[in-house]
Amino acid sequence: MIEAILNYEFLQNAFFSGLIIGVIAPLLGVFIVVRRLSLIADALSHVTLAGIAGSLYLSQSFAGLALLNPIYLGIVASVSGSILIERLRRLYKHYEELAIPIIMSGGIGISAIFISLASGFNTDLMSYLFGSVSAVSRQDLYVVMAIAVVVVLFLVLFFKELFVLSFDEEYAKASGLPAKWIHLLFMVVVALVIAASMRIVGILLVSSLMTLPVAAAMRLARGFKEAIILAIVFGELAVIIGLISAFYLNLAPGGTIVVTSIIILLLVIFIKKIVLKVSIKSKGEEVL
Amino acid sequence: MKKILIELKDVSFQYEYTQALKNISLRVHEGDFLALMGQNGSGKSTLLKLILGLLKPMSGEIKLFGEQANHFKHREWIGYVSQKSNAFNSGFPATVEEVVKSGLVQKVGLFKRYPKDADILVKGALKDVGMEKYLKRNIGQLSGGQQQRVFIARALVSDPKLLILDEPTVGIDRENVQAFYDMLAHLNKHHNMTMILVTHDVDTVSDRVSHVACLNQSIHFHGYKNDFDTISEEQIASWNGHSVRKIH
Ligand SMILES: Nc1ncnc2c1ncn2[C@@H]1O[C@H](COP(=O)(O)OP(=O)(O)OP(=O)(O)O)[C@@H](O)[C@H]1O
Ligand SMILES: [Mg+2]
Numbered sequence: 001m002i003e004a005i006l007n008y009e010f011l012q013n014a015f016f017s018g019l020i021i022g023v024i025a026p027l028l029g030v031f032i033v034v035r036r037l038s039l040i041a042d043a044l045s046h047v048t049l050a051g052i053a054g055s056l057y058l059s060q061s062f063a064g065l066a067l068l069n070p071i072y073l074g075i076v077a078s079v080s081g082s083i084l085i086e087r088l089r090r091l092y093k094h095y096e097e098l099a100i101p102i103i104m105s106g107g108i109g110i111s112a113i114f115i116s117l118a119s120g121f122n123t124d125l126m127s128y129l130f131g132s133v134s135a136v137s138r139q140d141l142y143v144v145m146a147i148a149v150v151v152v153l154f155l156v157l158f159f160k161e162l163f164v165l166s167f168d169e170e171y172a173k174a175s176g177l178p179a180k181w182i183h184l185l186f187m188v189v190v191a192l193v194i195a196a197s198m199r200i201v202g203i204l205l206v207s208s209l210m211t212l213p214v215a216a217a218m219r220l221a222r223g224f225k226e227a228i229i230l231a232i233v234f235g236e237l238a239v240i241i242g243l244i245s246a247f248y249l250n251l252a253p254g255g256t257i258v259v260t261s262i263i264i265l266l267l268v269i270f271i272k273k274i275v276l277k278v279s280i281k282s283k284g285e286e287v288l
Numbered sequence: 289m290k291k292i293l294i295e296l297k298d299v300s301f302q303y304e305y306t307q308a309l310k311n312i313s314l315r316v317h318e319g320d321f322l323a324l325m326g327q328n329g330s331g332k333s334t335l336l337k338l339i340l341g342l343l344k345p346m347s348g349e350i351k352l353f354g355e356q357a358n359h360f361k362h363r364e365w366i367g368y369v370s371q372k373s374n375a376f377n378s379g380f381p382a383t384v385e386e387v388v389k390s391g392l393v394q395k396v397g398l399f400k401r402y403p404k405d406a407d408i409l410v411k412g413a414l415k416d417v418g419m420e421k422y423l424k425r426n427i428g429q430l431s432g433g434q435q436q437r438v439f440i441a442r443a444l445v446s447d448p449k450l451l452i453l454d455e456p457t458v459g460i461d462r463e464n465v466q467a468f469y470d471m472l473a474h475l476n477k478h479h480n481m482t483m484i485l486v487t488h489d490v491d492t493v494s495d496r497v498s499h500v501a502c503l504n505q506s507i508h509f510h511g512y513k514n515d516f517d518t519i520s521e522e523q524i525a526s527w528n529g530h531s532v533r534k535i536h
Pocket of ligand 1: 303304305306307308326327328329330331332333334335371
């Protein structure tokens with residue numbers, strides 16, 4: 001594999017993008033999960049699909065746009081979707097989750113229209129749905145890197161505010177934090193990460209890379225920083241194992257990465273159960 | 289003249305269907321220890337939320353530390369323990385240390401990291417509430433009373449000038465309630481920390497507070513605790529619309 005990476009540019013693109021996404025997706029995922037926004041990531045990824053499908057249609061119909069990288073319209077769609085979700089959430093204060101099906105069905109609906117306009121699925125679209133090892137371009141890699149810089153900057157600047165906001169929103173507001181703005185920025189950054197991740201894991205599976213490693217980390221972590229570190233470790237493991245097996249078995253990396261994440265999650269749950277049992281047993285014996 | 293920290297002029301507030309507060313005027317001076325009392329649904333929590341800026345008044349005026357509430361910038365001067373502070377998501381992966389430290393968020397300010405001495409402040413605040421041993425424990429795995437103490441520590445850690453507590457002793461056992469009120473009295477006397485305390489434990493707090501306010505949509509009494517003691521039970525009952533028992 002290492003030799004192959006050194007030799008083939010497309011593999012470098014896929015591998016380095018994967019490594020970056022393996023960090024930023026679970027990193028933001030921790031905030032998404034603890035704030036119970038997991039489904040929003042799903043809704044946004046479907047909106048991203050609308051942007052991608054639209055872009056593919058445009059480049060098919062207009063010769064001048066033939067070289068347009070779909071990732072850009074994907075980002076535009078995803079970010080607009082995130083702002084729209086926020087609007088809707090505020091409108092339906094007591095039914096915040098209503099924003100999710102509205103945006104999600106909107107995204108799928110628009111995608112369906114563009115896909116049928118472009119007369120059906122082609123291999124390009126398949127690679128956006130389930131990820132691809134071979135389709136990641138150098139340009140895609142640069143976009144992923146730029147998004148990673150934005151994510152890291154955002155978290156460095158707002159880490160403590162995001163923590164307070166996630167843990168106790170009322171307290172955050174009482175402390176005078178600009179909760180609305182930080183939340184909106186957060187959603188935009190989530191949208192960016194979704195757009196960045198879809199090239200590797202695919203639109204349909206993006207949200208799993210943001211939630212599965214976090215689900216595993218939360219079984220083990222006592223603290224927040226601990227949860228973040230573990231989530232990144234699990235995410236990175238899933239991406240590396242998933243990409244390598246996708247390459248050798250010629251499978252869609254989205255599938256292998258998600259299956260690896262699920263195996264990690266199951267292992268964590270299983271091992272924790274055993275450790276807990278053993279420690280309870282040994283304590284019980286001490287008492288006796 | 290002592291400084292006026294909180295001033296409400298003719299403040300009214302209405303939820304969608306309920307008038308919660310009517311024409312409230314209230315002044316809290318620096319160094320006051322005010323017990324805010326009233327039956328369930330009388331608007332105590334609503335009043336605190338108005339002061340904290342969580343709700344906006346429909347009419348009237350609120351001033352904090354002499355400034356209009358919506359221009360007030362020093363939220364870190366005000367510590368807050370909410371009524372349902374332990375109703376958080378108990379699966380949240382956070383340690384006691386991380387939660388208490390988050391009480392410094394406004395003091396530290398946007399774009400900055402917690403300073404090195406934050407850890408010392410956190411330990412000090414936890415010691416004040418007798419929870420220093422639980423620094424690295426997961427917050428969700430503590431008992432309700434222990435969680436409540438952690439939230440009190442979070443309010444104390446920034447060393448606020450004004451502490452607002454909405455039934456903070458719910459879930460805390462009786463011995464520790466005494467110790468907790470002693471601590472509040474100490475902070476009030478020796479650190480000049482102004483207190484607003486919503487409570488139903490009239491008998492426990494009565495010899496520690498300096499002022500009492502009785503609320504039922506509007507304020508029926510606000511004055512020195514000694515004057516409150518001279519009011520008859522019948523009088524108080526007439527405000528609440530049912531009988532009460534005063535314990536001295
Ligand atoms: N979020 C809300 N939406 C609508 N009405 C509310 C809301 N919160 C409180 N109310 C109503 O406003 C009134 C005052 O409520 P508030 O919570 O201020 O009372 P309280 O004095 O704190 O009561 P308790 O002793 O039970 O804590 C009540 O009639 C209540 O039904
Ligand atoms: Mg209340």
